[in-house]
Amino acid sequence: MTDDNFESDGVVTLEQGAGGKAMRDLVGDILTAGFPDDSLAIGREAMDDGAVVPIGDRNVVFTTDSHVVQPPLFPGGDIGRLAVSGTVNDLAVMGATDVRALSSAVVVEAGYAESDLERIADSMARTCREADATVVTGDTKVMGHGDIDGIVLNTAGIGIADHVVRDDGLSPNDVLVITGEVGRHGVALLAEREGIEFGTTLESDVRPINGVVDRALAVAGEDVTAMKDPTRMGLAGAANEMATKSGVGIELRQDRIPVPSDVKGASEMLGLNPLQIANEGIALLGVDPTAAEDVLAALRSHPDGEDAAAIGKAIDDEHGRVLLDTGLGTRYLREPATEPAPRIC
């Protein structure tokens, strides 16, 4: 019945593009309704970060993403870095840290500065090198001035997974591990948008994480039971989705969740919850308790995993919900109904 909350006289609303329940309903009810059933190992109905297409004895993971971030050049990154990282990271959290190839489709507005386009393309190339990936095919469209807002970038990618990791594999007592600090991307973009100065430079965490995730998979293999990258809707969104799909509850400890102090300060000023806002350079892992220490040590051995932390565990209670131990009492941590900040990833 909640579908009605987002219906607006039969037209698509911004909420439906924000990555929450409204978007899942749009995808399920309209966008994927008429396609033939697929017989793939993990298909679109799972609405995971990517699909798995078995080819011979290999698990090929396939994913695509469009990017419409405002502003396209932001503190700590740009839409090009975001596009490559977003696709690489979607593959990585499916277990495909071995990224084989990306595509890049650009839709750009007539009048867009070539120098900005060049900077974005450079940034994509640099990010590809970090991820040990490359763009092998692409497409370019130019639209009339005013027909599109600046630039839209779509990237798709394929990678190989030794072990496919889904987002529904949590069992009670699995440890929840985050690979880095929370809240940077969304808060940095919003602070920039609102013109708020904090004395420190708040920067997005946008980066490819296949390297750091690979360390965890190398030491733990199938003991990494579930994985997501907490982009839109943040840690709260990713944890709630994992809990719902896995049929477990999740209990997180607020004091264990690494939130940088500048993100905390900016969040309070902007009225945001850093746990409910987008990240672009971290992963949330479910790990069998026997492997948790090894995974933490492996993550911390990578420069992008220095702040990795065990932040909670799956519980056989409150199925489908996420609890937050605030250090005083316990409350629910809900997925935000809509993205608090549109067009940031």
Add this chain to the structure above:
Amino acid sequence: MSDPERIPGGPTGDVRGPSGGDNALEFRDPEKADALARRAEELVADIDADEVSIMHVCGSHEQSIAKFGLRSMLPDELDLRMGPGCPVCVTDMPEVDEAVALANAGLTIVTYGDMLHVPGTSLSLSDARDAGADVQVVYSAAEAAEIAEETDNHVVFFATGFETTAAPTAAVIRDDPPENFWVLSAHKYVPPAMEVVAAMPDTDVDGFLAAGNAATITGWGLFEELVEETDTPITVGGFEPLDILAGLVALLRDIRDREVTVRNAYPRCVTEQGNEPAQEQLWEVFTTESGEWRGIAHIPDANLILRDEYAHVDAREKFDIDTASLAASGSSLIDDCICGDIMAGREDPTDCEMFGEECTPEDPVGACMVSSEGTCKIWHEYGGRPDL
């Protein structure tokens, strides 16, 4: 009333500004919180009743209680409920209709953000704005007067809130506002509502946790009369987790000892006399009249209206407000809304069949889901008491 006793493990009495930033951290200390929660548990056990019911009357209390998960620290037998503590929620539909009618008539309406989406009989101010009316959001009464200075249009400040916001409204009204500035007062005065709610047969309140912010203006002394009227102990509490827990411990001790008195568990901000200049301003400009509190009851002497001396800024005196055209649209959902029962402390948001389904912050049915001070909206964000 004896001097408020020091509360072991509770906040010290050092007087500082409202807590914020790192100052707040000392009032969130987990060890002290645990000690207070254990004390609360002992006291509830001593009271030896199936249920001990404490009502607070402030959305900021509910925010803190829910956000920090304080209910999960307290014994099951302690029922901690929110009463009529959200001024946005208790603003009656005809009052919203007046503001909408003035907006539709072409006047500029300025009000607090939370009022924008509160449904009137058929429309909210937000609906009026979508249809082209000039409705603007302000953060203070002073800002409302500034907007009047910058325009030739009539500017009506739809003034809502309890004593905490009524005092600043009074200050602006006394301060010779521009001639095109008018006030449509929907301000409310809390103590009479506490009295009415306490007397409701199915609202069984053993103690009140009174709002520390309103008490900074009125002083805790104000509650002495109310304690006698209701035969119910009252403790004034602040808003940090330790403030609230310390307030509850003080209240539980009085409930156990059958001591019907007022205590001040927020001494760093609240005094017996309160802010006397602010009170003088408030009562110089406003007087009380009886009126409806949305969904709760007709409450005597709890609506704040402008005195005759200030009729020259009273929108109701100046304009012929016609709300007849705003007849009910026959929304069937509003008939099922239990906001009134929730604000009277008789029901929880989760008792409402529409909670989180037909009624969400994005598409609210009742006022409690609209305001950031509303119980439903707070529970929608943080949940109630986890079932562990």
